[in-house]
Amino acid sequence: DGGITQSPKYLFRKEGQNVTLSCEQNLNHDAMYWYRQDPGQGLRLIYYSQIVNDFQKGDIAEGYSVSREKKESFPLTVTSAQKNPTAFYLCASSDDLRGTQPQHFGDGTRLSIL
């Protein structure tokens, strides 16, 4: 079955530590997205990528970094500069670059501070 796989499902970060969240898709989609979800705030866009080796900042990119070395993979690193990283992180992909088609979502990674 085609889809998006996020791992791990739960992740804990220590003070001053960088952690990386994995996102892999086998849908052959060009566009990939990372969102942060906090209670009562909906989804906020962190970074997105429309093509390999290129990505753009979303609304809340500070304290995060991404790479897009392969079409299938779009890992997100939460750096120590992100002072409030506790949240639910969702990865999504789409085969349409104009936003006219729906995005497909993974099952998320829940990040907590130790």
Added chain:
Amino acid sequence: AQSVTQLGSHVSVSEGALVLLRCNYSSSVPPYLFWYVQYPNQGLQLLLKYTSAATLVKGINGFEAEFKKSETSFHLTKPSAHMSDAAEYFCAVSGYSTDKLIFGTGTRLQVFP
């Protein structure tokens, strides 16, 4: 700029009652509108989408939504609620002016027996 407003962060209904979740949008271009559902600790699943082909859109699980340009609304309805409909629902908008989805803040639906 595009935006989405979901009225009511929580909605409670009895099993078998009508479900109505409200969504109003703001867009300077013809919008593409989506409703997603999220069950606890899961990702978002597409319920339905509006892409200008028809104003009444039918989705999965018995849900439908009607696009009303004059009211800038895209409310989600279901004639008879089931216990399994308890979840969080998100309305989202995109359009030719942006390749990004703009999400509402979500409405949590509770269904009582």
